Amino acid sequence: MAVKTEIGYTTPDVIMVRGKNLSTDIFGKFDFIDMIYWLNFSRMPEPREKAMANLILVAAADHGLTPSALSTRLTFLGAPESVQGAVASGLLGAGSRYLGTVLNVADMLKKGAATLDPDAADEAVTEAARTLVRKYRETRTPISGLGHNIHVHGDPRVPVLQEISEQHGYFGKHWRLALAIPQVLEQDHGKRLPMNGAGALGAIVADMGLDGIFGRGLMLVGRAAGLVAHVREEAEHPTGQELWDLVLDQDPRNVKAVRAR
């Protein structure tokens, strides 16, 4: 097999991306979502797909001092000449537990709903949820997309993400299975763990028929934009040193110098 890609090729005069001339067919004609779809699927997104892709990227973009934002800021403190290193540092946390969880949720829901009809009865969906919960409990695997350290009584993003999914015709069996899981957990096991943002986004990815890698990929693209905002704020109003000091203060064995300023 040769080392080649179907994504694109280049000559001295043209750059081709999946059969289109980057300069004359794409520049000024494609927006970013068009380009994401073209690069990944060799086709343009439908309007409703574009709306949902924008929603996912917006939801991923970040808010406040999340672990990824903190990691980016701490890295920038040591290497301000490397914006890419600071952003990469923050993205590396998008694994199975935060942010990247969208992949795990989408894969879990696809497997769990594989035998469900698109218009399965509620009972069948609940049964599928029950099967899924049982399997995960048997192997002591944590179910992805549930619970939140702050939004303990329910993630405020979830109902809005559901509503927009319904508007665009992407509220299908994966969403329904995802919503049935916490219900089963509560009814059968007395556990209260509401769906979180990543859970809802994983359901969206699955009901849009997208793959888990693409789902985690969108999270990385969206979060990168948020991390850039953190780098820029850090460059203007540095907090990395204060963050370091704050951490040292938590252990009384650390003694800071008295600075004569």
Place this chain on the structure above:
Amino acid sequence: MAVKTEIGYTTPDVIMVRGKNLSTDIFGKFDFIDMIYWLNFSRMPEPREKAMANLILVAAADHGLTPSALSTRLTFLGAPESVQGAVASGLLGAGSRYLGTVLNVADMLKKGAATLDPDAADEAVTEAARTLVRKYRETRTPISGLGHNIHVHGDPRVPVLQEISEQHGYFGKHWRLALAIPQVLEQDHGKRLPMNGAGALGAIVADMGLDGIFGRGLMLVGRAAGLVAHVREEAEHPTGQELWDLVLDQDPRNVKAVRAR
């Protein structure tokens, strides 16, 4: 100073991003470019800004087997469970020489055009280019944004990027200085080094009044989308092993096994 951010905060019931409620004010109402501007500048983009931001992201997204795509694919070969690691690996090359160069170009042009009027005469722009070239040659610093290993006679992206900049009113003194630099290099020094894509994008960033960090940041966001496409293709049709074999073949001291398949 406290460890805090103006980007956002969160309570059990709401997530606020620069004064707006993420769920009720932003979801379904902001597209991704709106969100990028809101996060970074606390304001919405004008339509022409949105057009240009889309253009920059599209231009950054990738085409074919660039070094960043190769790095992503080689990383995925060893750690397919870590999509974020593969994407981060590719982004780490967005430094001063490729892709991230937009930052260096934007900063260079802003400094070089600082004393130019917005409607400076051509002679003044040429003189500013001459001063810039002299300074860089004196300190043996390479001028960013010039030359390309494939598009040696001119980068096909540049004229289209210029045209779209003109359409949207972003062809200003930084673009003009950027175009004057290769002219000065050829006329005064006999060097033929046409402007490349990163050079044009850096001129756009500068003429839009944006900072260099934001410019490099957009490249990271856009390229992340391209790298996701490479990860997905690699997952379906792996090339990493072939790439490794191909490299080993370049040195006759490496001997591959005869595989009985």
Place this chain on the structure above:
Amino acid sequence: MAVKTEIGYTTPDVIMVRGKNLSTDIFGKFDFIDMIYWLNFSRMPEPREKAMANLILVAAADHGLTPSALSTRLTFLGAPESVQGAVASGLLGAGSRYLGTVLNVADMLKKGAATLDPDAADEAVTEAARTLVRKYRETRTPISGLGHNIHVHGDPRVPVLQEISEQHGYFGKHWRLALAIPQVLEQDHGKRLPMNGAGALGAIVADMGLDGIFGRGLMLVGRAAGLVAHVREEAEHPTGQELWDLVLDQDPRNVKAVRAR
């Protein structure tokens, strides 16, 4: 719970690492392996542990143009100002398939040998291997630490790693299980997949009583040293551009410019 570490703390006058003064108790008295053990286990290594830790680091360090070395070189091409980014890029491939596999092997062997006595009879070891192979085949999980794209008839590192393990008294039930797995695969399933270097190193880690994270960690430390050698060679004799050209040449649709040199 507080944000604190038992690894160390600091005051204006002293830096303490697990109860020792870094400057007066450690500098000039600890070599690097002592420090690795002190940081990770709060104790000094025995001489035989030191010999094995050196062996693991040496084995991990790299040789030739592995995927991690290529990724490092390609990243350095774009961001030569960021040595740390180039090294990090190469390390990111140390996952479940290459290099980082030591973690997966060690965990697999520990689980698989959990009920074996230290001096179990050969039959019991073979039976444990048979059980392990059956479980992995049932869940279609690839067994880590087997096979190599070049050393198809046996990895030349394995017998030497075994011999040194025996010399130092670290050839125990995990090594024996690891060696029994390819035998079972060949006898019972007709599959010929000899143990590779990572397999042997994982067996060493397990027979030394170390955890899988520490095992993968040693691989990262060792490989970092090799990647530094690649960065230094790349800085002196760049190959990144040639590598890029070589890849483009594999697809005839890519056309390179005729360069007038």
Place this chain on the structure above:
Amino acid sequence: MAVKTEIGYTTPDVIMVRGKNLSTDIFGKFDFIDMIYWLNFSRMPEPREKAMANLILVAAADHGLTPSALSTRLTFLGAPESVQGAVASGLLGAGSRYLGTVLNVADMLKKGAATLDPDAADEAVTEAARTLVRKYRETRTPISGLGHNIHVHGDPRVPVLQEISEQHGYFGKHWRLALAIPQVLEQDHGKRLPMNGAGALGAIVADMGLDGIFGRGLMLVGRAAGLVAHVREEAEHPTGQELWDLVLDQDPRNVKAVRAR
């Protein structure tokens, strides 16, 4: 030019590293420092070089909750399956300001001492320091290797690092220049900024005749070992969530949920 390396090559039967057979010439015969020198310089270290290389790695290894350790822990929180991502995240901060500074210091001292004789008189060294300080102040470039946020009156590592350098015959013109710089700053400019650990390590690297990339490289290797210790402690006694909570607490707009535990 071909894509090849002088570091090593491989056949089905042997792995060669700079002319030596990895399995039969190196395993069990080289310790890690030997391997670092062999890979990077094609020669074995002298005993005094080995002592100093161990010292540098030990000094780099980490202590307490530095920014790189925090970044590693925050990344592990989101992606515990990717030890390599957590370690890479921490290494990415080894740039021009922290840790990686050794490169900047070594390069600065080599340039500043280029015209000094090995046994230059104190006055000549002071004059070289004066010239260096003047140049840096003229271009408003911060001098690397000075000052510390905790050890404001002097870094406790510096005198010990100096003493060990003297013992091994590596206290030369670069060390002397490095020590003269804070003296000049205080005498001529009234600024009190004592040399820090990275400053001393950069002086060592320069007086050992090593290059700056190798210097920063050793810091990466050494720090990787410390970050592994942090990952392991984090896996046993997680602090990432507490760290996140602690940061949120700094801004009263963030409200945490009342958890019924």
